[in-house]
Amino acid sequence: MTRIDVETSNADRTMDANDPRNETRRLSGRILVDGVLREAEADTQFEVIHPGDLSVIGTAPRCGSADADLAVEAARRAQILWRGVPARDRGRMLQKAADAVETEHVLVERVLSLDTGNALRTQARPETASAIDLTRMFGGLAGELKGETVPAATRNVLHYTTRDPIGVVAGIIPWNAPLFLFAAKIAPAIAAGNTVVVKTAEQAPFCVLLMAEIMNRELPPGVLNVISGYGEECGRPLVEHPVVRKVTFTGSLAVGQQIAGYAAQKLCPVTLELGGKNPGIVLADADLDLAIPGIIDGMRYTRQGQACTAASRVFIHEKIYDRVVEGVAAKLAEIRVGDPLDETTDMGAIISAEQFERTLNYMEIAKNTPGARVIFGGEKPVDPKLTTGYYYPPTFLDGIGLDSEVCRDEIFGPVATALPFNDFDEMISQANDTPYGLSANLWTRDLSRALEYVDRIEAGFVQVNQCAAPRSNVSYGGLKMSGLGKEYALDSMLNHFCASKTVLINRGTPGNLV
């Protein structure tokens, strides 16, 4: 496509201040570098589609290495000044930036819903609030950037460590929770005195660009830069840029491995949040009033199952199997699938044609499996309002073996499988039989069993009798092939976005005062 010129006057912004399509048109063709929303160096753009009705909501620059260079250079210049700003002042600016986003939250959450197809009421609004909360939290934590003093081994030596900024950080984010993940990358990095270049996901660039634009009113130019483009063309040169000294990524395992490979060439540290094929487990003594809605929340059905923490393998004890399965089916029938921007909608649309096809393919495998049963969902909607978007109902299956791709692969769609069990030890080894180790949920009234599960389950984010989504101040990260490092809490800022120096100063002996 050729470059298009888009009106960006203030008059446009006030025409219908909360119409997200006006906003995505205004942001079309733009990147944010050095505090300025500008055209990219790249002369091609790609269309961004609203998954709810397949309309084109705007175009985003298909940046390559020229734009990555431009943004990294702006970040490098800004870093020289930013690292000299006292930490608590940096934090205060970050908090003001969070306040500015909050002032415009109605618009931001609508753009998020338009970008992603996630339902406004159940997803986009709470996600926007969480992104603001996380940004504010890291602003407040900036005063915690402390080193340590160490008892010196030698007399007269002052021995201490520092916590310094690393430099320029690259953030690569996906489309499934773009605002929250954006905040999780940039807030700890910026509070710690780094400057950042983020590459948005090609499917959902506008909400992030908008949030960054608003934050730039409170941050010095160049501290926070945003570019758009495809992975290999734009993400890779950004990661490989010699000035970038830290990479933080959320996305698929395959891309995480590639990024770790690029970063390894320059021994650049990476934080990786990758996939999961997570277990939800219901023991025979569980409180089913908690467990049944918990299975549904845990599967993140109202985000179309497009969550790394989606608990898509649901192990249910044989004694209560039928009751649980019937209870889940009854509750799934209450989920209203529809227009993401409609306040009455519980569950919006799958992000893209590619992800929609992926869900259909796994359903094809499931339906061709002898003995498989569709307990709920499993058919594309026929309602004409839902046939022009990537809508698929919440789907619950059983009769599928653990060796099936349906039970082994991360589908990243609204499809979960129920698995009966009667032996705790065998079930735990089945739950652990995956290369991933992200999250796990268990329901029981037996404290001793719960603690045994906590001990034996191979997952980084473990819950009992609940299945909350990751949030601020709760350290989050995967084991095994689900990732490297932790996010969302103080340890993320201290351990992932700081460089440390060990300092030894021989203070000698005091001189003569006279």
Ligand code: ADP
């Ligand atoms: P998903 O399957 O959720 O789309 P991906 O891992 O494919 O997740 O993409 C997550 C992010 O990584 C996106 O911003 C994408 O553009 C980016 N990406 C994909 N491939 C590469 C790559 N080779 N180098 C850097 N970034 C990449």
